[in-house]
Every structure is written in C-alpha cells, then in structure tokens.
Amino acid sequence: MEIQHATATRxxxxxxxxxxxxxxxxxxxxxxxxxxxxHSAIFQLDQDLSYIETRYTPSKDxxxxxxxxxxxxxxxxTLGLKxxxxxxxxxxxxxxxxxxxxAITTIQSSIGERQYQAHKATMQLRFALNKNWLDRYFGxxxxxQLFNKKGMQLLSYQxxxxxxxxxxxxxxxxxxxxxxxxxxxxxxxxxxxxxxxxPLSEDKRRDSSRLDQNNAAIAKxxxxxxxxxxxxxxxxxxxxxRVGTNQFKLKQxxxxxxSNTPYGLLLEIRMNNAYQLLASTGCQVSVAADLVGYSxxxxxxxxxxxHFGVSPKALKKH
Numbered sequence: 213m214e215i216q217h218a219t220a221t222r223x224x225x226x227x228x229x230x231x232x233x234x235x236x237x238x239x240x241x242x243x244x245x246x247x248x249x250x251h252s253a254i255f256q257l258d259q260d261l262s263y264i265e266t267r268y269t270p271s272k273d274x275x276x277x278x279x280x281x282x283x284x285x286x287x288x289x290t291l292g293l294k295x296x297x298x299x300x301x302x303x304x305x306x307x308x309x310x311x312x313x314x315a316i317t318t319i320q321s322s323i324g325e326r327q328y329q330a331h332k333a334t335m336q337l338r339f340a341l342n343k344n345w346l347d348r349y350f351g352x353x354x355x356x357q358l359f360n361k362k363g364m365q366l367l368s369y370q371x372x373x374x375x376x377x378x379x380x381x382x383x384x385x386x387x388x389x390x391x392x393x394x395x396x397x398x399x400x401x402x403x404x405x406x407x408x409x410x411p412l413s414e415d416k417r418r419d420s421s422r423l424d425q426n427n428a429a430i431a432k433x434x435x436x437x438x439x440x441x442x443x444x445x446x447x448x449x450x451x452x453x454r455v456g457t458n459q460f461k462l463k464q465x466x467x468x469x470x471s472n473t474p475y476g477l478l479l480e481i482r483m484n485n486a487y488q489l490l491a492s493t494g495c496q497v498s499v500a501a502d503l504v505g506y507s508x509x510x511x512x513x514x515x516x517x518x519h520f521g522v523s524p525k526a527l528k529k530h
Contacts, residue, residue: 223247224275224325237394247274248330257398260345264338265384268297268328275325285320285359287341289408291372291380295334298327299364307366309336312432314376314408316368318359337380339405350412358412368411369425370469371432374439374477378484379404410471430455431469434462435477442481443505448474483519486512490527497524 231242235253243250248271255263268274296310301324309315328334346355358367372380379400388396433455438445446454451474452462466474482504489500501512501524516524 222273222275222327224277227276227278230276243268243270243274247272250328255397257394257401260342260348261398261401262340263383263397263401264340266336266338267334269333270328270330273330274328276328277325279323285318285343287346287358287367288317288319289339289341289405290315290317291337291376291404291408293335293337293380295329295332297334297336300324300327301364303363305364307364312372312436313428314368314370314372315366316408316412318361318365318367320359320362320364322364324364337383339401341405354412370411370428371435373407373470374435374481374484375407376404377439378488379407427465428469430457430462431465434466434474435470438474438478439481442478442485443503445478445505479515479519482506483516486516486524487520487527490524500524 225244225247227241231244233240237255239254241252241254248269250266250268250270252264252266255265257263290309291314292309292311294311296308298309299307301322305324307315307317343355343359346358350358382400383397383404386396386400434451437451437454445451448459448462452459455462457465463473466472466477470477472480486500486504489495489503490497495503497513498509501509504512506512506515513524516522520527
C-alpha cells in the first residue's frame, strides 16, 4: 500500500486503499497502523439503506481521498458524536462535521477529501439513503427537489435531537441476540432517521433562514444541559440565562430544532432514561423514579404510562 503526502503537513490515502474485510455482519475498513487508529464498520441494513460507524484517531493530520460517481447519488445523514472532520471538495466547497450536530447532505457526484486532525478522536455515524429509499418514503417529486443540484449540497445542519441521541446509543451499545440484531439495528436506524429528517419538511425549510448558527449553538447547549442535569434541572428562566438568551427566544429555538418545549424535551429525556433503567437493570420503580428526578413514584408512574402507554411495573416484569 502506497501512502503519499498530500501537503507538507498532511498525509493522504485513497479510500480505495483502506484495508477492507468482512467481520461478522458488516464490512470493516481500517487505517494502516502507520497512520494511527481508525476504522469504519459498514452495515447494509437493506438494499437501499446503509449505516456506517467511523472512529478515527490518526497519528498525523490525515486526508482520506474519495470519489463518488453520478450513479451513486444518495442522501447522507451524519451525526457527529465526538470530535470533528472536514470534507473539502475539488471545487473548493468545504463542509465541517462537528460534535453534537446532524448534517444532512445530498451527493450526486463528488471528488474530494475528508480531513482529520492528528491525535484528535472522532466518532461519527452516517446513514446513506439512495433515491429508491427516498422515493419510497418521501415520494418522487420531493426526491427530485432534494437532488436539484450536482455535486454535494448541504440541506440541513442542526443539533442532534435527544431522540436521535438515544437511538445512536442503542446502535452503539445495544445487546440483542444474533438472530434479532439486524431487525434491532434497522429499527433504531429508522427511529433515528424519522427524527433527524424532519427538517426536510417544507415548513422547516422555510423557517430555517430565520435561524442562524448562533441559534443552533444555543439549542445544542440547552439540550446538553438538560441531558446532564435532568435529575435536578434548571427552570426555563435559569436555562435561558445560562445559554445567553431570553425565555421567548429559547422556546422559539426549541420549537424549531426539536419540535418541542424545554419542559417537553426534559420529559422525553427523563422517560427515555427511566425506560433504559427499568429495561436493563430491573430496578425498583421507586428507584428509577428517584434517579430521573421524581420525588413521588406515583407521579412518575402516571407520566411513564402517559408517555409509553405501559406502566413501569409491567415493563419491569417483562
């Protein structure tokens, strides 16, 4: 394998030169050891949907060169879970994939390089959807609108929703039987995509021009605070102050990016954490209630039943 310098400071390697072998139910693509640690696991969930987990910690500033032909047109949903990378096309277009954000792009044909920083860990999840998949769920007219430009086009860039974050955690950490693993992965992927593809609706796209990157950063920071402090959360007033805005603006930002209110998002975070606790540990309902911030188990049970349609006791028994 021949590895060449792209510049005086960055090493480059073609994606075609990366070591590729089958591992269990996926294809595994690895960086050469001389360039550091890095691999991608590629799962074909169905004939029109693929899922890629990428983890890179290169020992040198690195560029992975790629070429995508016209026949491979697809929409790609990228979740940045750790660190960041940058795609630079031959035409000079640049797209940064940052931690905490979902980027949705269409690719009809593309020649460029994905750049990684030396000694910086990066973890990203990517979902590649071909036109058949989009036609099936969005319709041919909507798909044609999405692919109205050649090359790479950024359609949406927003904070990862809590729903998608939980689905991503399940994909990375879920432990199910070998027989049901593919069904499990497909289900989590579809749940994640249902959440993250919502900005492609007409109303969301019309509103997007009113909300700049600063508002996306506010939404991400507020979401992160609620996900960390859901047991003893700040009030909406205090949360607004901590992210540098007012209550009205915070509610507007939440409605746009999460289709929810701050209290509604807090409820989702608490319920999802409670569900995972009960399903994975079998702890007492009162314990789960306390761990997600409820002083009274009865109030917790009522909220759980309203949210999931099943009681926490029934879930625990199951």
